[in-house]
Amino acid sequence: MTEATAGTRYRSPRAIAWARRRASWSSSWGIFRKQRSGIAGVIILAFFIVVALVSPLIWPASDLDVSQATGPILAPPSWAYPLGTDYLGRSVLTLICWGARVSLIVGLAATAISMVIGTLVGIASGHYKGLIGAGLERLTDWFLVIPFLPLAVVLATILGPTLQNVIVVIGITSWPGTARIVRAQTLSVGARPYLERAKALGAGDWHQMRRHVLPNVMPLVLANTTLTVAVAILSETTLAFLGLGPSDKVSWGSILEDVFQNAGISQGAWWWLLPPGLCVVLVVLAFTLVGRALEVVVDPRMRER
Amino acid sequence: MSSIIPADVEPPPSPEAPVRRRQRGKGESLGRYSVRRILTGLGTTVFVVVVNFFLFHMLPGDPLTNYTRGRNVDQNQIRELRKAYTGPLWVQFKHYIRNPFSSHIDSAQFSQPVWKVIGDHVWPTLLLVGTATVLSTIFGLLIGIKAGWRRGSRFDKWSTGSTLVLYAMPEFWLGMMLLILFSTGLGPLPGLFPSGGVHNPELSQSSPAGVLSILFHLALPCATLTLIYLAEYSLVMRASVLEEKSQDYLQTARAKGLRDKLVRRRHAVPNALLPSITLIFLNLGFIISGAVTIETVFSWPGLGELTYEAIRGPDVPLLQALFLLFSVAVIASNVAADIVVASVDPRTRS
Numbered sequence: 342m343t344e345a346t347a348g349t350r351y352r353s354p355r356a357i358a359w360a361r362r363r364a365s366w367s368s369s370w371g372i373f374r375k376q377r378s379g380i381a382g383v384i385i386l387a388f389f390i391v392v393a394l395v396s397p398l399i400w401p402a403s404d405l406d407v408s409q410a411t412g413p414i415l416a417p418p419s420w421a422y423p424l425g426t427d428y429l430g431r432s433v434l435t436l437i438c439w440g441a442r443v444s445l446i447v448g449l450a451a452t453a454i455s456m457v458i459g460t461l462v463g464i465a466s467g468h469y470k471g472l473i474g475a476g477l478e479r480l481t482d483w484f485l486v487i488p489f490l491p492l493a494v495v496l497a498t499i500l501g502p503t504l505q506n507v508i509v510v511i512g513i514t515s516w517p518g519t520a521r522i523v524r525a526q527t528l529s530v531g532a533r534p535y536l537e538r539a540k541a542l543g544a545g546d547w548h549q550m551r552r553h554v555l556p557n558v559m560p561l562v563l564a565n566t567t568l569t570v571a572v573a574i575l576s577e578t579t580l581a582f583l584g585l586g587p588s589d590k591v592s593w594g595s596i597l598e599d600v601f602q603n604a605g606i607s608q609g610a611w612w613w614l615l616p617p618g619l620c621v622v623l624v625v626l627a628f629t630l631v632g633r634a635l636e637v638v639v640d641p642r643m644r645e646r
Numbered sequence: 647m648s649s650i651i652p653a654d655v656e657p658p659p660s661p662e663a664p665v666r667r668r669q670r671g672k673g674e675s676l677g678r679y680s681v682r683r684i685l686t687g688l689g690t691t692v693f694v695v696v697v698n699f700f701l702f703h704m705l706p707g708d709p710l711t712n713y714t715r716g717r718n719v720d721q722n723q724i725r726e727l728r729k730a731y732t733g734p735l736w737v738q739f740k741h742y743i744r745n746p747f748s749s750h751i752d753s754a755q756f757s758q759p760v761w762k763v764i765g766d767h768v769w770p771t772l773l774l775v776g777t778a779t780v781l782s783t784i785f786g787l788l789i790g791i792k793a794g795w796r797r798g799s800r801f802d803k804w805s806t807g808s809t810l811v812l813y814a815m816p817e818f819w820l821g822m823m824l825l826i827l828f829s830t831g832l833g834p835l836p837g838l839f840p841s842g843g844v845h846n847p848e849l850s851q852s853s854p855a856g857v858l859s860i861l862f863h864l865a866l867p868c869a870t871l872t873l874i875y876l877a878e879y880s881l882v883m884r885a886s887v888l889e890e891k892s893q894d895y896l897q898t899a900r901a902k903g904l905r906d907k908l909v910r911r912r913h914a915v916p917n918a919l920l921p922s923i924t925l926i927f928l929n930l931g932f933i934i935s936g937a938v939t940i941e942t943v944f945s946w947p948g949l950g951e952l953t954y955e956a957i958r959g960p961d962v963p964l965l966q967a968l969f970l971l972f973s974v975a976v977i978a979s980n981v982a983a984d985i986v987v988a989s990v991d992p993r994t995r996s
Contacts, residue, residue, distance in 0.1 A: 483693045486977050488935055491953070491969045498960050499704050571814065578816045582939060583957055597819060601943065606822055607841065609830045618819035625814035 372638045379634025385627035389620070393445050396438035404435045405591055415605075418612050425612035427596075428603040436591050437616050443592035444624065447508055448574035454512025455573070456519060456566055463523025464558060467531065468550050478524065484517040493576065497585035504587040511576045519565055523558050530557045560639045567632035571625045578621050593617040676992075680985045687981040694973040695746045699739055702966050726751055746970065753964040755955060760967040764949065768934075770844055771941070771948030774864065775933045778871035783926055786876040790883025791918075795910055797888060805880065812877035818939035821870040825943065828866060839866050842945030867944040871937055875929070882925055886918040893917075920991055924983050931979030935972040 352360075373379055412422055412430040419425070424433035466477030493514050500506040530536060536553055544552075580586050581594025582601070596617040600606065605613050674682075719727075729741050730751060753760045789809070793802040812820075826832060829841040840863050890896070891914065899909045934949065941950030949968065956964040988994050 483690055486690055486973070486980055487694060487697070488932070488972045488976050490938055491935065491972050494953070494957055495701050495965065495969060498957065498965075499701070575814075575816060579818070579939060582816070582818055583942075583954065585957070594816075597816070597822070601818075601822065606825050607830055609826060609832055611826055611832060614819075614822055614826060618816060618823065621816055621819065622811060622814045626811060629810060629814060 369638050373634055376634040376637060378630045379637075382627040382630030382634065385623055386631065389441055389445065389624055389627075392438050393441040396435075396442065400432075400435045400438070402439075405431065405439055415608060415610055415613070424616050425610070427599060427610075427613050428605065433596075433613055433616060436596055437593070437620060440591050440593045440596055440617060441620065441624075443504070443587070443590045444574055444577060444594070444621070447504070447511065447577040447592070448570045448624075448628075450508045451511035451515065451573040451577070452566055452570045454509065455516040455569055456562060458513065459516035459519025460523050460555075460558065460562055462516065463520040464527050464550050464554055466520070467524040467527025468546065468554060477520075481517045481520045481524070484514075485521065489514055489576070490579070493580060494583065494585060497580055502585055502588045504590055507577060507580060507585070507587055510580070511573050515569060515573060515576070519562065519569065522561060522565055526558050526561050527554050530554050564632055564635035564639045567628050567635060571628035571632065574621065574625055574628070593621050676985075676989055679988050683981050683984050683988075687977050690977050691974060694970065694977065695743070698746070698966060698970050698973075699742045701969075702962055703735070703738070723752055751963040753956075754961040755959055755964070760964050763952070763964060764967060764971065767947060767949050767952045769948075770946055771950060772933065773860075774867055774941070774946055774948060775871065775937060777864065778868050778875060779926075779929065779933055781868070781872045782875035783879055785872070786879025787883050787919075787922060789876070790880035790922075791887055791910070791915060793880065794884040794887030794891065794918075795914070797891075802884075806884065809877040809880050812873055813881065815874065816939075817870060817874040817937065818943050820873065821867065821940050821943040824866050824870055839863075844947060867937075867940055867946055870940055870944075879922060879925065883918065883922050886921045887914060890914045890918045920987065923990065924987050927979055927983030927986055929979070930982065931976035934975040 412426040412432060414426065414430050415428055416422060416426045416430075422432045422434070424437065427433055427436065462477050462481060466474050466481065468474070469477075493510050496510045496514070497507065500510065530553070536549060539549055539553055577586065577592065578594035578597065581592050582598045584598060586592055586595050586598075594617075597614070600610065600614045600617075730738060732738070751760070752758055753763045756763045789805050793799075793805045796802055825841060829839045831838075842863075844860060844863055896909055896913055899913045900906075904912070935953075938950040938953045940946070941948045942954040945951065949971075952964070953968050955961070956968060959965075984994075
C-alpha cells in the first residue's frame, strides 16, 4: 500500500534490493554475453540436456535391454543404426542418448552435495575463530590430501554400485576444493567494515553468515560449481570404467567399460568407442567454458586480460 | 620462544602473544618452517592411517569368509586374520595401529605379503609415469610460456583450445583411441605398436633389442599420459605468465633496452615459475599412484593396474596397503612442495 501511494519517491527496502539485484544480474549477463566461449558452452549444454530429456520418448527403455537387442553384432554405422551397434546388437546411438541422462544426473547431483558441504564448511571455518574454525580447516586440509581415486574406489566398493551411492561418493570426495575457496573469501569478507557494523548492531553468528557472508560468497561458489560439475562427470566416467558405476544403468563411462571388457579395441570398433568419449569431452568442455566465463564475471581483475 | 627476544628491548604486558605475532610478521626461518610443515604432515599421516582402518572395516560381509572363500589359506594366515578382524572394534584397532605399515596379512590374489607384491609393481609405474611427467613438464611449460607471452596470438588460441579439450578428456578414452588407431590399425593405418605389456618376453631385458622393445611398448601409454598431464602444466604456466606480464619490473627491464626475448627469459619466466614448481612437486606424489586407468588399458603391470586388480577382487589387504601408500606419497609431496616454494619465495613464510 505504501508503495502504491508514495509512487516513485518512496520505495520499500525490499523493492530497492530487488531493483539492485536486477541491475546486477543484467550487468553480469552483459559481461557473460560478450564471451563467445561461454555462450558456446551454454549452447552445447542446452543440446545435451534436451537429448537427455527426450531420449526416453524416442527410444523405449527396452532398447537397452540385453535380452531384447535385435541388431547385428558389432555392425559399423548404417542407415538403420547411425552409430553402429555394440557387442550385444544394441544401437550405440540409443546407448549414448540414454547415457547422457546418467552422466548429467550424477554430475549435477554430486556437485550439489559437494557445493553444500563445501560452502557450509568453508563459511563456518572462515567465520568462527578458535577451535571450530581451526578444526574445520584441518579437516579440509586432510580431505584435500587424500588422493581422490583410491578414496572414491574404496567408498564405492564399500557402499555398493547404485546410482545414489555413486553420487554420494563423488559428492563427499570433491568438496574440499570448494571449502578452501569459500573459506578464503569468507575471511576477506569478514575483514570488511559492513560486517563490523553488523556485529556492532548485535548481529549473531548465524545472521552474519546468512545475510552478509553468504551473499558475498555465492557468486564465487556459482563459478566454482560449473567447474566442479565438469570434474564430477569425469569422475563418474572413471568410476564406471573401473566397474564401480551403477550396474543397472547405462552411462558414457559404462559404455567405455563395455568396449574395453569386450574386445571392442582389438576388433577395431571405432564407432562404439568414439561417440561416448566425444560426448564426455563436449559436456566437460562446455561446463569448463561456462565456468571460466563466470569466473570472469565474478572477478573483475580477469576482465582486462 | 620468548628467550630469543631480549627482555629489555620491549617489555610487553603479556609476553606470549605479541612476541609470536612479531615473529610471524618477520617470517620464520626456513628450518623452522620446514619442521613445522613436516610435523603437520605427520599429523595428516596419522589421520590417514586411522581413516584407513575404519574405511575398510565398513566393508560389508565377514572379512574372514570374504578372504578365505575359494582359496587355500595356511593356518598362520588364518591366525593373523582372526587377530585383525575379530573381537571388539577397539581391540582390532589396537592390533592394527601397532603396525599399520607392514600388514601381516597376505594379498588375497597373490598369496604373498602385500608389500612384496607392491614392490614388484613399483618399477614399471615409475618408468611410465616418471617419463611422462618429465616430458609433460618440459612441453607443458614451454607451451604455456609461449601462449601467455603472446596472448591472443594464433598459437595462444590453438594451444589454449587444445589444452582445454585435453583437460576435458577421460585419459583412458584417449588411451583407447590411440590403441585402436596405432595398435589395432584403422583403415589405411597399419597396427604399429604393441597393445600392452612392458616388453617382448622372448628378448632379454638387458640386451639392446630388449631395451628397444621396452621403449616400443612405452610409446603409446607414455604419449597418452604426457598429453593428459601437459594440459594442466601449460594452463597454469600460461596464467602465471599473464600475471607477471603486467608487472612494472618488466617495463623497467624493457626500458633498460633488453630484447623481448631476454625480458621473457631472465625476468618474467623465473617469477612466473613459482605456481608451476608447486604443481610439479604436488604431482610427484601422484607418480606413485600412477595412472590406474591408463595402466589398465595398456596392461602395464604397475601399481595402477595392481589397484585395478585389487578393486576387481576385491583384494582388501592389498587395497588397504595401496591406499596407505598413495596417501602418504601425496602427503609427502605436499610437504615437499611447501618447503621448496618457501625456500624459493620467502614471502610465503610470513
